[in-house]
Amino acid sequence: MLRGPEARLRLVSVLFALVFVVIIGRLVWLQVIVRADWKKEVDTLLDRPYGLPSPPPGVILDRNGDLLVGNAPIYVVGADVSIIATITDTVEAAADLSPLLGRDVASLQADLAVKDRTWVRLAWAIGGEAAYELEDLKAEKWYWLTLEPTWERYYAEGALASHTLGFSNERGEGYGVEAFHYRLLKPQPAVAQGEVDAASEPYPEEMAQGKLRAIQGTDLTLTIDRTIQAFVEGQLDKAMADYGAYGGTILVMNPKTGAILASASRPCYDPARRSEYTEDQRDLFVDPAVSIPYEPGSVFKVITAAAAVDSRGVGPGWSYYDNGALEYGGVVIRNSDREAHGTQDLQGLLSSSLNVGAATLSTQIMGADVFYRYVRAFGFGQLTGIELVAEVPGFVHLPTDWDWTDSTLATNSFGQGIAVTPLQLVTAVSALANHGTMMAPYVVAERRYADGTVVPTTPRPLGQPVSRATADYIAELMANTVADRYDKARVPGYPMAGKSGTAQIPTSGGYDPVEVITSFIGFGPMPDPEVVILVKLDRPQIETYLRWGTQTAGPVFQSVASRLFVLLGIPPTEPVVEPEQ
Amino acid sequence: MSVVWQQSTHGVPRRKEQMNQVTARAFVIGIVLATAFVGGYLALGAANVRLSNEVWALHNDVARMQRESSRLETEIARLSSIPVLQVRSVALGFAPAESVGFIELETP
Numbered sequence: 001m002l003r004g005p006e007a008r009l010r011l012v013s014v015l016f017a018l019v020f021v022v023i024i025g026r027l028v029w030l031q032v033i034v035r036a037d038w039k040k041e042v043d044t045l046l047d048r049p050y051g052l053p054s055p056p057p058g059v060i061l062d063r064n065g066d067l068l069v070g071n072a073p074i075y076v077v078g079a080d081v082s083i084i085a086t087i088t089d090t091v092e093a094a095a096d097l098s099p100l101l102g103r104d105v106a107s108l109q110a111d112l113a114v115k116d117r118t119w120v121r122l123a124w125a126i127g128g129e130a131a132y133e134l135e136d137l138k139a140e141k142w143y144w145l146t147l148e149p150t151w152e153r154y155y156a157e158g159a160l161a162s163h164t165l166g167f168s169n170e171r172g173e174g175y176g177v178e179a180f181h182y183r184l185l186k187p188q189p190a191v192a193q194g195e196v197d198a199a200s201e202p203y204p205e206e207m208a209q210g211k212l213r214a215i216q217g218t219d220l221t222l223t224i225d226r227t228i229q230a231f232v233e234g235q236l237d238k239a240m241a242d243y244g245a246y247g248g249t250i251l252v253m254n255p256k257t258g259a260i261l262a263s264a265s266r267p268c269y270d271p272a273r274r275s276e277y278t279e280d281q282r283d284l285f286v287d288p289a290v291s292i293p294y295e296p297g298s299v300f301k302v303i304t305a306a307a308a309v310d311s312r313g314v315g316p317g318w319s320y321y322d323n324g325a326l327e328y329g330g331v332v333i334r335n336s337d338r339e340a341h342g343t344q345d346l347q348g349l350l351s352s353s354l355n356v357g358a359a360t361l362s363t364q365i366m367g368a369d370v371f372y373r374y375v376r377a378f379g380f381g382q383l384t385g386i387e388l389v390a391e392v393p394g395f396v397h398l399p400t401d402w403d404w405t406d407s408t409l410a411t412n413s414f415g416q417g418i419a420v421t422p423l424q425l426v427t428a429v430s431a432l433a434n435h436g437t438m439m440a441p442y443v444v445a446e447r448r449y450a451d452g453t454v455v456p457t458t459p460r461p462l463g464q465p466v467s468r469a470t471a472d473y474i475a476e477l478m479a480n481t482v483a484d485r486y487d488k489a490r491v492p493g494y495p496m497a498g499k500s501g502t503a504q505i506p507t508s509g510g511y512d513p514v515e516v517i518t519s520f521i522g523f524g525p526m527p528d529p530e531v532v533i534l535v536k537l538d539r540p541q542i543e544t545y546l547r548w549g550t551q552t553a554g555p556v557f558q559s560v561a562s563r564l565f566v567l568l569g570i571p572p573t574e575p576v577v578e579p580e581q
Numbered sequence: 582m583s584v585v586w587q588q589s590t591h592g593v594p595r596r597k598e599q600m601n602q603v604t605a606r607a608f609v610i611g612i613v614l615a616t617a618f619v620g621g622y623l624a625l626g627a628a629n630v631r632l633s634n635e636v637w638a639l640h641n642d643v644a645r646m647q648r649e650s651s652r653l654e655t656e657i658a659r660l661s662s663i664p665v666l667q668v669r670s671v672a673l674g675f676a677p678a679e680s681v682g683f684i685e686l687e688t689p
Contacts, residue, residue, distance in 0.1 A: 053644040056651050067658035073648035127652075149648060156658035190640070204633035212640065216647075230663045493682075566681045576682070 043195075050202050051191035051212070053149040055450075058185040058217030060165060060177065062226040063261075063445055069165055069178070072154040074127040077101060077134060078146040079111070082118040093142050097122065100130045100137075125152050153178075159270040161229050163287035164222070164263050164443060166389065167271045175285045177443060179389040181220060184447065190214030219448040223259035228252065228567050232262040232560060239556045240266055244541030249289050249422045250560060251534045255430035255523060257459040258439030260386075261531065261564075263289050263423075290386060293394040293419035294536070297503025298336075298353045298549070299521050300415030303428060305346055306474045307374030308361040310466040315473070319345045326356045326363075329406025333359040333414075336502070350499065351481045355414045362413035368399045371409060377465035378428040379438065380420055384462070386441045395419040415503060422534055425521060427462070430532045432478070433497070433523040436471035438462045472527075479526045489520060489554040491562045493572025497529070498522025498557065500549030505539070515539045520553035524561065525573045533560055 030038065060069035084090060094108035101108065101123040111120045126134065131147070138145040153167065166176015172186075173179065192211035195203045232250045240248055252262040269277060269284040277284065286292060308314040324340030326333040335341065335355050341348065349357035362371045375381070381396030396418055397404045411417040420428075423441055431438035439459055446456040466474075478497035482489055489498050501519040504511035519536040523529040535553040542552070565572075659665065 052640050053648065055644070055647060059654075066661070067654060070655045070658055071651045072655050073652050149644075151651075154655045154658070156655070156662050158662070158664060160663070201637055202633075204630045207633035207636055208629065214640075214644070226663065563681060566683065571683050576685075 046195040046197075046203075047193065048196050048200065049191060049193050050196045050200050050206075051189060052214055054151065054189040055187040055214045055216035056151050057153070057187050058181075058219045058448075060185075061219065061221045062224050062229075063222060064225065065221070066226050067156045068161065068222065068224070068226065070154040070156060071151045072127055073131075074125045074150055074152045075131050075134065076121060076148040076150055077123040077126050078119055078121045078148065079142075080119055080144040080146060081112060081114050083144045084112060089142075096137060096142070097134075100133055101126060119146070127152070153272070155270075155272045157226060157230070158272070159268055160226065160233065161224055161263065162268045162271050163265050163289065164224060164260075164388065165271060166285075166287075167274055175287065175389050177220065177222070177387055180387045181218075181444070184218040185220070187217040188213065188215040215450045218450065220444050221446045221448065222443050223254075223261060223445045224263070224443060225261055225567070228564060229262045229264065231563055231567065233264040235556055235560050236264045236266055239535075239537060239552070243537060243552045245537040245539060245552075246541075247288065247538040249534070249536045250556070251289055251422050251426045251532075252560070252564065253426050253430055253441060253532045255433035255439065255529055255532045258427070258430070258441045258462075259445065259459070260441055260443045261568075263287075263443075265289050286390065287388060289422045290384075290388050290391040291421070293392060293421050293424075294517055294538075295418065295503045295506060296415040296420050296425055296519065297501035297517065298355075298414055299425065299429075299499045299501035299519055300418065300420075301350060301353065301358045301413070302432065302474055302478060302499050302521075303375070303378055303380075304358045304361050304371070304413045305350060305477070306378075306432060306466050306470055307371060308365050309346070309473055310470040311370045311374065312365050314346060314361065314365060316345070319343050320349075320357060320360050322354055322356050324356065326359050326410065328359060328363050328410040329408070331407035331410060333410050347477050347480055350477050351485050353500065358413040359410040363410050368409050371413070372396070372398055374465060375412070375418075377463060378431065379424055379462060379465075380418065380428065384423055384427050384441050386423060387444050391423070392421060394421055394424055415501060422536055426532055426534045428465075429521050429523065429534075431465050432471045432474050433529040433532050434471070436464050436466050436468045438465055475523075475526065475529075478522070482522065486520075486550055486554055488550060489522060489557050491524065491558055491565070493574060493576035494525040494561070494565055494570075495527075495574060496522050496524035496561065497526055498554075500554055502547065502549045514544065516547050518547060518549040518552045520549050520557040522557055522561070525565070525570065530568065530570055531561070531564060533557055533564070535560065 056071040059067060059071065062068050084093070090109055090112040093112060094105045097103075097108055098105045103123065108122065111122060114120050134145065134147060138147060155162075155165070162176075164176055166174055166178040166180075168174030168179040168182045172182035174182070178185065190212040192202070192206070194206035194209070194211065196206070197203065232252060236248050236250050239245065247266050249265045250262065251260065253260050265288040267284055269281075274285070305314075320343070322335070322341040322344045324335055324338065333355050336353065341352055341354060344352070344354060344357055348354070375396055380394060382393050383391050397408050397412075408417050427438060427441050438461065440462045442457055442459075444457055446454055448454050475497050478499055479495055482496050482498045486498060486500065489500075490496065499521055501521070503517045503519070505515050505517060506512075517536060517538050518540055519534065521532070521534045523532040535556045537552050537556070540547055540552050546552070
């Protein structure tokens with residue numbers, strides 16, 4: 001039938017063509033007609049999430065580049081219990097793992113013998129040498145161990161500046177800079193979805209798509225100087241021990257920029273051990289410098305005086321007669337010493353810290369509208385906008401409020417019936433130190449993004465509550481007050497300006513008859529101040545007659561300021577005369 | 582395709598295909614090009630796989646080194662932290678300064 005080679009050749013060609021058609025047909029069937037079904041099945045088998053170990057969160061540095069908050073590499077250690085071969089293995093493995101995981105053998109053995117799950121977590125946060133040994137164990141012996149790399153925040157200086165640094169949880173809730181800048185600090189993990197092999201490594205086609213973009217968190221450089229911070233915290237601890245205070249705050253700010261150089265508050269906490277604090281101790285996490293307002297007392301008189309000078313031209317020629325009491329709005333205002341001081345000018349008002357004088361300024365010279373306009377201009381009752389979580393605006397009762405009375409105008413003038421945060425007070429007084437310009441306080445000096453871009457914070461004026469002439473005049477009065485009255489706050493070699501305060505503590509229905517908050521706020525060296533310092537001590541437990549700002553906070557201000565100038569490299573501006581012992 | 586019968590071999594007549602020279606050349610060139618294309622594709626695919634594996638390994642190396650770098654950073658920070666420096670200073674015989682100030686020098 002098939003005679004001759006040509007016929008056979010034709011037959012073979014036809015057969016090849018048929019096979020080719022069948023193959024092409026099959027390919028069309030698979031690749032076109034039922035493609036969607038097969039793709040779905042393949043995706044089910046191969047399409048899984050894959051990724052790289054997460055890059056680290058951003059670190060937090062002090063102004064000199066010293067690490068304050070870093071990242072310690074740790075592992076979450078687990079076991080794929082579904083593939084543990086024998087019971088004998090669990091016994092032996094538990095003995096091997098116990099010293100490395102810091103767990104007892106029996107509990108480990110129980111975890112490894114679990115049958116209702118495929119994976120169990122054996123330990124959280126294993127790092128250092130133990131991690132290396134676990135890696136060796138996994139490679140050589142217990143292949144079912146899982147080591148998931150992650151990070152743990154590392155606080156290099158322990159509890160130093162804990163309120164400022166703070167912490168945050170996975171949802172970004174927390175305190176301090178950490179929580180405020182959670183989104184900046186948080187890294188973007190390199191995780192994608194695609195086709196992977198049995199080892200969960202992506203196929204080349206996946207890699208070629210370049211889906212993995214690991215971006216580490218943004219590093220923050222703070223305005224805080226760890227040396228100054230440590231010294232200030234040491235001084236605060238010493239003051240609390242010396243005066244038996246329950247708590248306290250020391251704030252140091254550069255009035256020209258608003259940069260916070262140190263912020264120390266007690267009581268404080270160790271952020272690395274935050275999980276160990278009980279529910280009752282959670283109040284320790286709150287930063288008193290920005291979140292706990294208090295009645296400032298007499299230090300507020302400088303604000304009242306500045307407002308009067310700026311608005312009504314009260315100046316060197318102004319005086320009033322102090323008969324020791326002023327009745328206003330049904331309340332009798334008295335001086336703290338219960339004395340009458342006769343004719344007084346503004347210098348006398350501030351030097352002797354006369355409540356009657358301050359109330360005279362607010363009630364008879366300014367009136368409510370003017371006084372509260374200046375209180376607002378100085379930032380009281382408003383947030384400063386600092387990059388710290390849970391800042392509060394304090395309490396300023398305005399004439400439009402239901403609970404405001406005429407007497408409020410009188411008591412507010414000397415810092416009673418008004419609640420401010422230490423940061424608000426420092427910010428307001430810094431306007432007097434900075435020739436009338438009030439700078440916005442800030443703690444983050446610069447941000448360093450993952451691509452190397454550095455974005456420094458530009459100092460920002462909050463406003464000009466008073467004129468330059470007014471600010472300089474009040475600063476001069478405050479400097480005279482330190483020179484004449486506050487020998488315990490003077491700093492040899494550096495002319496300082498300051499004002500003390502001793503504030504009663506409000507209770508339900510009045511004021512605590514015994515407990516006070518003492519404070520001292522000052523700046524220097526005059527006439528061009530480089531630092532503003534606030535020292536506040538809560539409830540000092542010394543002899544009652546010594547519970548004054550001048551007696552407690554004043555000396556602390558002196559010791560902080562004198563060392564601060566050396567640490568900042570600011571030489572004396574006048575001959576150093578050591579005080580007589 | 583024309584067929585030219587040639588001499589017989591052992592009595593069996595053999596034929597010789599006489600192909601068109603141009604067609605034959607085109608066919609050969611086609612085969613060569615197809616082989617080169619397929620070879621190139623396979624080489625490219627292989628290179629892609631190798632490079633992808635290298636990239637993946639490099640990614641993992643970067644992550645590993647980043648972790649090692651962070652570990653060293655924290656260790657350096659621990660060793661140069663203020664509490665550790667204080668302890669080491671005291672162990673070396675230093676004492677905290679009671680008074681720190683500027684020294685006034687005569688101007689020459």
